[in-house]
């Protein structure tokens with residue numbers, strides 16, 4: 001009996017010890033406020049990022065990408081591409097996103113990738129023109145042999161789910177955002193695509209084909 005009482009006391013002491021060790025001392029040192037804890041990834045996502053991408057990464061603004069369900073490594077890579085390194089300008093030139101990543105550490109970018117990857121994606125619900133969607137569907141799955149345009153499906157998958165870590169998921173993305181990215185790749189204004197695969201694909205596509213495929217992608221589920 002005595003032994004058990006002793007053990008309970010010891011256990012209680014062991015639990016209390018770390019807390020009392022951190023308790024502020026009753027002297028002048030405690031006048032300084034404790035340093036703020038670093039923001040958690042949830043706080044970052046539901047704070048500064050939420051205004052444009054929503055807290056769960058399901059942006060409803062057609063210019064801003066849906067991030068929910070995207071592969072973690074891809075999101076992390078894109079965040080790093082928005083960041084200038086040394087004297088090098090960022091590979092992806094977006095004044096908005098470059099300002100956003102300026103204060104993020106490598107660990108934050110990794111954690112944000114994991115955070116958005118595990119959110120359930122809500123695909124774009126913006127209505128798309130049916131004829132455009134039909135034309136885009138043919139191009140997405142079969143490419144265009146005459147113009148040597150490869151099928152998007154060969155790298156982004158038949159359902160648009162992509163192949164991690166290099167080929168992003170694109171199904172259900174807002175057409176306006178996709179179109180903007182296709183233009184940026186085409187004009188070589190979006191870097192970070194190491195073998196320039198997207199640029200090679202796009203130099204062979206006319207504006208109508210780009211619009212059609214963007215419309216189709218927004219309807220993929």
Ligand code: HEC
Pocket residue numbers: 044045048049050051052053063064065067075078079093094096097100101112
């Ligand atoms: C003021 C609006 C705004 C805010 C705030 C914002 N973003 Fe963005 N984000 C954008 C826009 C616009 C783009 C597309 C940029 C481009 O390609 O020109 C983008 C692109 C991205 C991409 C690339 C996605 C892809 O599919 O390639 C990621 C990842 C991203 N944002 C994450 C974040 C994170 C994380 C935060 C918070 C730290 C954040 N964004 C805050 C507007 C915003």
Ligand code: HEC
Pocket residue numbers: 065077140150151152153154155156166167168170178181182191192193194197198201213214
């Ligand atoms: C040979 C492989 C390949 C083919 C074919 C291909 N892509 Fe890509 N695509 C890529 C790679 C790799 C990236 C990522 C580049 C990076 O890391 O920034 C990408 C990125 C993208 C993105 C940017 C996604 C985002 O949110 O950042 C879009 C949109 C896209 N591709 C659309 C298409 C479309 C439409 C087609 C067909 C016309 C196509 N791709 C064909 C390899 C390919």
